[in-house]
Amino acid sequence: MKIGILAYQGSFEEHALQTKRAMGTGDIVPVKTPKDMGQLDGIIIPGGESTTIGMLASKLGIIDEIREQILSGLPVLGTCAGAIFLAKEASDSKVKKQQELLKVMDIAAVRNYYGRQRESFEAEVDLSEIGEEKARVVFIRSPAITKVWGNSKSLSKLNGVTIMAQEGGMIATTFHPELSNTLAVHKYFLSLVKK
Amino acid sequence: MRLYELTFAEVEDYFYKLAEVRDSLKDQGLLTELPELRSNLKIAEGTTMVKHAFPIFQKGGVVMDVTNVKQAEIAEDGGAVSVMVLDKLPYDVRKVGGVARMADPKIIEEVMSSITIPVMAKVRIGHFYEAKVLEALDVDMIDESEVLTPADEVHHINKWLFKVPFVNGARSLAEALRRISEGASMIRTKGEPGTGNVSEAVRHMKLINSELRSLASMSEEDRNMKAREYQVSYQLLELVAKLGRLPIVNFAAGGIATPADAALMMWLGSDGLFVGSGIFKSEDPEVRARAIVMAASAWEYPEVVLEAQKMISEQKTMMGIDIKSLPPEQLLQVRDT
Numbered sequence: 001m002k003i004g005i006l007a008y009q010g011s012f013e014e015h016a017l018q019t020k021r022a023m024g025t026g027d028i029v030p031v032k033t034p035k036d037m038g039q040l041d042g043i044i045i046p047g048g049e050s051t052t053i054g055m056l057a058s059k060l061g062i063i064d065e066i067r068e069q070i071l072s073g074l075p076v077l078g079t080c081a082g083a084i085f086l087a088k089e090a091s092d093s094k095v096k097k098q099q100e101l102l103k104v105m106d107i108a109a110v111r112n113y114y115g116r117q118r119e120s121f122e123a124e125v126d127l128s129e130i131g132e133e134k135a136r137v138v139f140i141r142s143p144a145i146t147k148v149w150g151n152s153k154s155l156s157k158l159n160g161v162t163i164m165a166q167e168g169g170m171i172a173t174t175f176h177p178e179l180s181n182t183l184a185v186h187k188y189f190l191s192l193v194k195k
Numbered sequence: 196m197r198l199y200e201l202t203f204a205e206v207e208d209y210f211y212k213l214a215e216v217r218d219s220l221k222d223q224g225l226l227t228e229l230p231e232l233r234s235n236l237k238i239a240e241g242t243t244m245v246k247h248a249f250p251i252f253q254k255g256g257v258v259m260d261v262t263n264v265k266q267a268e269i270a271e272d273g274g275a276v277s278v279m280v281l282d283k284l285p286y287d288v289r290k291v292g293g294v295a296r297m298a299d300p301k302i303i304e305e306v307m308s309s310i311t312i313p314v315m316a317k318v319r320i321g322h323f324y325e326a327k328v329l330e331a332l333d334v335d336m337i338d339e340s341e342v343l344t345p346a347d348e349v350h351h352i353n354k355w356l357f358k359v360p361f362v363n364g365a366r367s368l369a370e371a372l373r374r375i376s377e378g379a380s381m382i383r384t385k386g387e388p389g390t391g392n393v394s395e396a397v398r399h400m401k402l403i404n405s406e407l408r409s410l411a412s413m414s415e416e417d418r419n420m421k422a423r424e425y426q427v428s429y430q431l432l433e434l435v436a437k438l439g440r441l442p443i444v445n446f447a448a449g450g451i452a453t454p455a456d457a458a459l460m461m462w463l464g465s466d467g468l469f470v471g472s473g474i475f476k477s478e479d480p481e482v483r484a485r486a487i488v489m490a491a492s493a494w495e496y497p498e499v500v501l502e503a504q505k506m507i508s509e510q511k512t513m514m515g516i517d518i519k520s521l522p523p524e525q526l527l528q529v530r531d532t
Contacts, residue, residue, distance in 0.1 A: 007196050008492040009255035009276060009467075014203050016196055030196040032493050048252050048276070049312050055274040056492055059485070060499065080252070092311045111311060117335035118358050120245050123238040138248045141313065141335070179248055181204040 001026035001193060004040040006066075008032060008056045010048020010081060014178040019044065022186035034065050042075040042169075042193040045082030047140070047176055050090075050111070053081060054100030067102050075169035077189040083165075083172035084109045084143050105170045106150035113144035113161075113174075125163060125175060129155040132184035137175040139163075144174060169193075199438055203251065206442050207244045209434050214243060241358025249313075249336065249360050250381035250444035253277060253467055255492045257457070258315065258446070259484060260284055260471040262298075266480070267306045267314075273484025277313040277335065279469065280306050285342050285389030286472035286513070289525065295343040297325045300332055307334070315362070320531050321347020330359045336381070338362045341530040342388050342471075351531065354378030364448070366399045366528055368406035369425040371441055376427050382441055384465070385528040386449015389472050391515030393450040393459065395528060400447055400463045410436045440464075449528070452477070452512050454490030454503035461494035478511035 003019055005012050007030035016028050031037060043066065045053075057063040070076050078086040085101055089108035114120070122138045145162040148154050152167040164173045164185075169192050177185035239245070256276030261267045267278045282298045283291065297318050307314045313335035318325035320339055325346075329337050339352055341364050351374065354361040360380035365371035371382045384403065386396030410418065410432065418436065422429040434442055447460035448469035457468055468491050474480050486503040493499040523529075 005196070007255070010252050012255065013197055013199070014251060017198055017202050020198065021202070030495075033496065033499070048254075049256060051271060051312060052256055052274045052276050052488065052492075055272075055485070056489065059489060060493065116307075116333050117249050117313065117360065118330065118333050119240060120249065121238050121240045122242055122245050138245055140245070140248050140252055176248065179203040179207075179244075179251065181202075 001041050001190070002039060003028050003190075003193070004031040004036065004043045005029070006031050006043065006045045006053065006057070008048070009052050010046040011079070011176065011178050012046045015044050015046050015079075018178045018183065018186050019190075022183040023190050031062070033060055034062050037062065037065050037069065040069070040074060042077070042189065043069075044189075045076065045078040045085050046178065047080035047082060050081040050084045050101070051099055053085065058100040063100060063102065067104060070102065070104050070170065073169060075189065075192045077171045077173075077185070079173045079176055079178060080140065080142055083107075083145065083174055084111055086170060086172050087145075089147070105165075105167050105172060106148065106152040107145050107165050107167075107172060108147035109143045109172075109174075110146050111143050112141050113146075114139065114142055117141055123158060125158055126156055127164075127182070127184050130184055130188040132182055135180055135182040135184065137177065137180045137182075139175050142174045145172065199440065201438055203248070206434070206438065207247060209430070209442070210243045210247070213430070246358075246360035246380040247443055250362070253381075253446070254444060256467045257488050257491050258467070258469045259474055260469070261306065261475065263302060264305050264309050266475055267310050269481055270474070270484055271310045271312050273481065274488035275312060275484065276467070277315055278306065278310065279315045279317065279338060281317055281342075284472045284475060285527075286391070286476050287389075288342055289389040289527070297322075297329065297343065300328065303329075303332060303334060317343055318352075319343040320345040321350050321352060323352050326352055326357065326361075330357055334359065336360050336362055339379075340364065341385060341527050345530050351377050354380075362446075364528070364531075366402070368403050368410070368435075369427075370532060371403065371445070372425055372427040372431055372435070375441070375443060376431065379443070381444045381446065383446040383448040383469055386447070386451075387518050387521075388449045388527050390450045390518060390521075391452040391473060391476070391513040392518055393452070393456045395518060396447050396449045396451065396460060397463065400460065400465060403441075403445075404464055407435065407439060407441075411439055451487070452515065453507065454486045454500055457487045457490040458494040458500045461491055467491065472513060476513040477507075479507055482506050483511075
């Protein structure tokens with residue numbers, strides 16, 4: 001199994017270590033240019049600044065390649081900025097801004113939904129839909145998934161707001177499983193890769 | 196991409212154990228000034244883990260110094276991961292002299308409402324109340340910086356008391372670990388700010404790397420001595436030795452002016468970069484911002500760094516100062532230890 005991690009910026013090293021622990025044997029490769037996209041079985045889009053990641057992905061000519069492969073069935077896990085990247089609709093809670101995004105998943109994401117860093121938080125979340133009771137995770141200047149339609153479904157909610165959603169092989173989370181003690185999200189993603 | 200021995204959550208377990216020790220001391224009526232650091236509430240803001248997590252999402256990126264909204268917008272469009280709002284760029288602080296203080300809160304507020312990326316601002320070393328003002332303003336991170344004139348010649352701010360994370364400068368492993376013990380959530384090498392000369396940043400990064408390596412190969416006994424020399428807890432040194440790096444995010448700063456400078460600092464092991472005067476003291480800030488961002492995040496690909504270096508022109512790079520020509524009293528990096 002070969003999992004690529006979009007490694008420009010953000011929590012890419014944390015995702016690599018967490019994926020390695022969740023999968024046992026297999027390869028994890030950083031993805032930065034189109035030639036890194038060959039023969040991947042799955043791809044992870046980490047948390048970071050979505051404006052930065054979008055600018056680099058389009059400047060280095062990889063954004064169309066990723067979109068095409070995801071549309072033809074490549075499983076993808078997007079966390080925080082990664083979720084914004086996947087969403088068909090994305091907006092900021094305050095500032096209007098045009099961004100380079102993939103727009104592949106039937107969800108709407110609102111950036112910086114909970115506020116700035118001072119309002120960032122840790123919380124216990126319910127992951128029973130993917131086989132783990134509870135996990136303590138962090139939300140950092142996190143977005144919210146405000147709408148889920150079509151083939152997308154909500155997998156977990158915190159105080160009524162969707163924090164994890166799935167559409168086929170695409171998973172979006174607004175929290176950070178890569179910074180937590182649980183491997184449940186990564187294991188669930190890898191189970192979709194194997195299918 | 197680097198893989199380490201411990202995950203973020205495992206490193207945080209260590210900090211939480213320290214927090215538990217503090218909490219039990221508090222139960223005995225000691226350390227009364229400290230807040231509860233480990234919370235069992237369902238949802239908790241401003242905990243150690245939340246503060247240490249913020250810089251993780253800056254990794255691989257470039258934080259740019261700006262002095263107004265226009266520069267902040269250029270920085271965001273150029274792909275900056277954050278902006279640092281200052282009253283004057285470090286180069287001008289050096290030129291003008293006098294007392295350098297935190298930026299005007301009205302300007303910081305304007306910047307915060309016009310861009311979507313995080314906004315940081317600098318406070319004077321030890322100036323607890325400038326930091327309280329910025330926390331009330333809701334900036335995303337506070338830089339307790341030697342670029343401004345220190346307000347306390349002896350102490351740094353007790354950063355455990357804040358909900359907003361702090362970044363501090365360091366020239367050596369001992370300085371970095373002392374700042375972490377005071378509650379810093381991120382470290383940057385100091386370099387020599389406002390010079391356009393990367394040599395001091397290189398010196399500090401290499402020194403920290405070599406101290407990390409020697410720590411890892413040391414006997415327990417020697418490490419115990421080192422902890423006393425560094426004035427930090429033995430447990431923190433154990434964690435660092437096991438990890439082979441600082442337990443929190445470490446950026447490079449001070450004198451970075453070109454894409455090749457950026458790639459050099461990343462190659463030396465920085466998690467990301469602060470660029471101060473290098474962008475807005477050049478004559479081509481729009482393209483230079485973008486070029487430095489490209490070089491920082493794709494530094495392992497010399498062909499990408501070449502492309503970035505071609506985007507800028509050496510004629511337009513800030514002139515720079517030879518650090519040997521600066522008299523010792525003009526060095527900013529020695530203002531705190």
